[in-house]
Amino acid sequence: MASVRKLERHQARTAYLFITPTMLLFLVFTVIPVFMALYLSFTNYDVLSRKDWVGFDNYRRLLDDNLLWLTFRNVFLYAIVFVPFNIIISLSLGMLMNRAWRGVKLFRTLNYLPTLTSSVAAATVWIWLLHPEFGLVNGLLSYVGITGPAWVAQTETAMISIILVTLWQSVGSNMIIYLAGLQGVPEYLYESARLDGATKLDCFRFITWPQLRPTTFLVSTLSIIGALQLFDQAFVLTQGGPANVTKTPVYLIYQQGFNQLQMGYASAQAFVLAIAILIFSVINMRMTKAEESVI
Amino acid sequence: MKMKKWLMTLTAMMLVTSLIAGCAGNNAGEKNKGNSMTEEGTSKSGKPVELTFWGDWGGEGQAQFETMVDAFNKSQTKIRVKYVLQQDMITKFLTAATSGGSPDVLFWDRWRTSLYAPKNVLHPIDEYMERDGIMRDDYYEESLKELSLGDKLYGLPLTVDARALFYNKKLLAEAGIEPPKTWDELADAAAKLTKWNGSKLEVAGFSLGDVGLFNMYLQQAGGQMITEDGKTNFNNEQGKQVLNYWDRLLNQDKVYKVGFEQGLGEGQDAFVTGKLAMQFTGPWMLSTYKKYGKDLEFGIVPPPAGPNGDKGSVMGGFGLVIPEGAKHKEESWEFIKWWLANKDNALLWAKTSLNIPGYKPALEDPFFKDDPLWQPFMETLDFAKVRPKHPGYSVMEGDALTPNLQLFQQNKQSIDDTLKKAQEQGDKLLKDNSEVK
Numbered sequence: 001m002a003s004v005r006k007l008e009r010h011q012a013r014t015a016y017l018f019i020t021p022t023m024l025l026f027l028v029f030t031v032i033p034v035f036m037a038l039y040l041s042f043t044n045y046d047v048l049s050r051k052d053w054v055g056f057d058n059y060r061r062l063l064d065d066n067l068l069w070l071t072f073r074n075v076f077l078y079a080i081v082f083v084p085f086n087i088i089i090s091l092s093l094g095m096l097m098n099r100a101w102r103g104v105k106l107f108r109t110l111n112y113l114p115t116l117t118s119s120v121a122a123a124t125v126w127i128w129l130l131h132p133e134f135g136l137v138n139g140l141l142s143y144v145g146i147t148g149p150a151w152v153a154q155t156e157t158a159m160i161s162i163i164l165v166t167l168w169q170s171v172g173s174n175m176i177i178y179l180a181g182l183q184g185v186p187e188y189l190y191e192s193a194r195l196d197g198a199t200k201l202d203c204f205r206f207i208t209w210p211q212l213r214p215t216t217f218l219v220s221t222l223s224i225i226g227a228l229q230l231f232d233q234a235f236v237l238t239q240g241g242p243a244n245v246t247k248t249p250v251y252l253i254y255q256q257g258f259n260q261l262q263m264g265y266a267s268a269q270a271f272v273l274a275i276a277i278l279i280f281s282v283i284n285m286r287m288t289k290a291e292e293s294v295i
Numbered sequence: 296m297k298m299k300k301w302l303m304t305l306t307a308m309m310l311v312t313s314l315i316a317g318c319a320g321n322n323a324g325e326k327n328k329g330n331s332m333t334e335e336g337t338s339k340s341g342k343p344v345e346l347t348f349w350g351d352w353g354g355e356g357q358a359q360f361e362t363m364v365d366a367f368n369k370s371q372t373k374i375r376v377k378y379v380l381q382q383d384m385i386t387k388f389l390t391a392a393t394s395g396g397s398p399d400v401l402f403w404d405r406w407r408t409s410l411y412a413p414k415n416v417l418h419p420i421d422e423y424m425e426r427d428g429i430m431r432d433d434y435y436e437e438s439l440k441e442l443s444l445g446d447k448l449y450g451l452p453l454t455v456d457a458r459a460l461f462y463n464k465k466l467l468a469e470a471g472i473e474p475p476k477t478w479d480e481l482a483d484a485a486a487k488l489t490k491w492n493g494s495k496l497e498v499a500g501f502s503l504g505d506v507g508l509f510n511m512y513l514q515q516a517g518g519q520m521i522t523e524d525g526k527t528n529f530n531n532e533q534g535k536q537v538l539n540y541w542d543r544l545l546n547q548d549k550v551y552k553v554g555f556e557q558g559l560g561e562g563q564d565a566f567v568t569g570k571l572a573m574q575f576t577g578p579w580m581l582s583t584y585k586k587y588g589k590d591l592e593f594g595i596v597p598p599p600a601g602p603n604g605d606k607g608s609v610m611g612g613f614g615l616v617i618p619e620g621a622k623h624k625e626e627s628w629e630f631i632k633w634w635l636a637n638k639d640n641a642l643l644w645a646k647t648s649l650n651i652p653g654y655k656p657a658l659e660d661p662f663f664k665d666d667p668l669w670q671p672f673m674e675t676l677d678f679a680k681v682r683p684k685h686p687g688y689s690v691m692e693g694d695a696l697t698p699n700l701q702l703f704q705q706n707k708q709s710i711d712d713t714l715k716k717a718q719e720q721g722d723k724l725l726k727d728n729s730e731v732k
Contacts, residue, residue, distance in 0.1 A: 067724075133495060151554075153553050155701070241697065260686075261411075
């Protein structure tokens with residue numbers, strides 16, 4: 001017994017040793033800045049000349065900052081469409097790529113490729129593909145007699161364009177996560193279900209989907225956070241336009257802090273965003289954990 | 296017990312690590328101090344003073360800056376300047392300005408002055424100007440205005456620019472049209488130059504892609520963006536004239552289609568490929584367009600005058616400033632004076648970078664005076680005005696005016712609603728961002 005405990009202790013010691021550098025970096029570059037930002041959100045900090053305590057002034061100003069609430073509305077709309085589609089498409093791709101047919105590895109790689117592309121570079125190419133007169137998308141549409149819209153320039157389609165581009169870029173990595181999840185589903189569950197006469201749909205409904213619940217939780221949490229922090233694709237594709245329909249909170253926070261030097265107010269805006277993300281993640285957790293996993 | 300011991304070891308390790316980090320920090324700090332000490336020491340004993348010059352121009356721009364720096368370093372023995380490329384210059388300067396790592400000379404987007412000067416991070420140069428007899432008249436008054444706050448001047452203009460009308464000579468000649476001089480002539484010419492193929496726009500007569508140019512049109516209509524007391528000033532007769540004119544071009548004559556130029560890179564630039572006949576743009580496009588030689592014959596005229604004969608264009612450009620945290624302000628001024636208050640050097644800069652220099656005497660040179668592509672810009676600069684010096688101006692333009700103008704361009708908002716909403720939202724943003732100190 002004693003020797004077992006000694007071994008455990010030795011292992012624990014090594015484990016702490018290994019995570020120490022990461023935890024230190026996490027503390028210095030993540031935890032401490034969060035508390036500093038919280039403090040700054042109660043000041044009129046401008047980086048250069050002042051840092052006076054202003055109490056709740058910044059938070060009061062938030063209340064009638066219509067532009068900020070508009071950007072929140074934009075990312076909520078984005079998230080409502082983006083997150084479900086992200087899950088459906090990456091799960092379907094994962095199930096498709098989980099089979100053992102010839103060349104499946106090639107297709108897995110191809111589906112993962114967009115994720116490896118820099119988001120700015122990819123968005124730049126997409127602007128060109130979506131060009132109203134000379135773009136590939138409208139070129140294909142014109143073959144079937146449709147005059148395509150000015151995708152990124154029109155208020156109706158700008159957000160749709162961003163959803164399309166970000167989906168294209170993010171389903172690959174989520175497909176990999178789902179693949180890992182699918183390969184962890186024990187084969188005997190399917191075998192015994194088939195013996196009981198379950199159809200393919202039953203297998204999915206009662207085995208695959210419940211077994212994948214932790215995976216779905218991970219994918220949905222990551223995509224909710226990513227959606228609410230949307231910035232680079234929206235910035236490159238539309239610069240927040242047309243008519244502010246694709247402007248996002250992160251864009252506004254950056255502008256307020258670094259361009260207008262109102263770092264205190266920008267910190268207050270950032271905290272509202274952080275709280276929004278927290279609320280949505282908790283809701284998501286409740287929804288995915290509603291039913292207990294089969295095993 | 297087990298836990299406690301571990302906690303102690305962990306704490307100890309963290310302490311040690313932070314101590315190491317702390318030491319490193321201190322060392323670096325002392326090293327810097329040591330350096331600056333020796334620098335000051337050597338400057339007295341005859342060795343040159345080292346200046347750091349920050350800019351965010353890389354590539355060709357960096358080479359142009361380095362040409363000037365090398366020429367300055369060769370011209371004398373007391374000061375050595377070194378150009379340092381800072382990709383994210385303004386953010387870097389924010390921390391450097393307060394923590395002691397400030398550069399000696401800073402490449403400066405002039406419109407930022409109204410936001411930074413009140414925070415005492417820029418050094419006024421009025422005393423140097425007076426002492427060395429540098430004449431204010433040698434610069435465009437508007438460009439100096441943009442570098443000033445109150446009665447203090449914070450730098451000298453390095454470049455000046457303004458938009459003028461670029462036109463495709465071949466397309467105009469085919470249609471038998473002279474370059475337009477008034478709004479009416481511009482609209483007529485644009486209508487004649489436009490070619491549609493069904494619902495597909497093949498050649499746009501005139502570009503309306505950049506709603507940010509509203510300011511320029513408003514000046515041509517005889518208006519101004521902001522009142523003396525810092526409120527928007529476009530929900531009026533002049534603002535209506537501009538939008539009526541856009542309505543005529545966009546909806547009646549259909550000379551443009553929203554989104555037409557979006558996403559076209561340099562190679563597919565609509566003006567280069569002959570898909571756009573006329574546009575407002577600035578001297579920064581000259582070197583790009585000149586590359587195409589015979590394939591793109593283009594001419595330039597000053598922007599057409601509005602209905603009452605008013606002319607307008609927006610002056611922009613860069614300057615050089617001395618940060619308050621600079622260690623060698625005297626020497627920094629020597630460098631700036633050599634570059635921006637000397638005809639030969641200003642001209643060398645102009646010819647190297649193909650920019651219009653801020654120093655007017657250099658513009659007397661035949662290089663500018665006798666060139667038909669530069670000449671229209673000289674004319675335009677005589678009446679061009681800088682953007683209003685309100686610290687919230689760019690936010691007002693970007694977040695209140697532009698979005699409403701885009702709704703108008705897409706026929707989702709009437710002229711009256713557009714101006715009214717832009718005014719309401721704009722006034723609020725101006726107020727929220729007016730306090731700088």
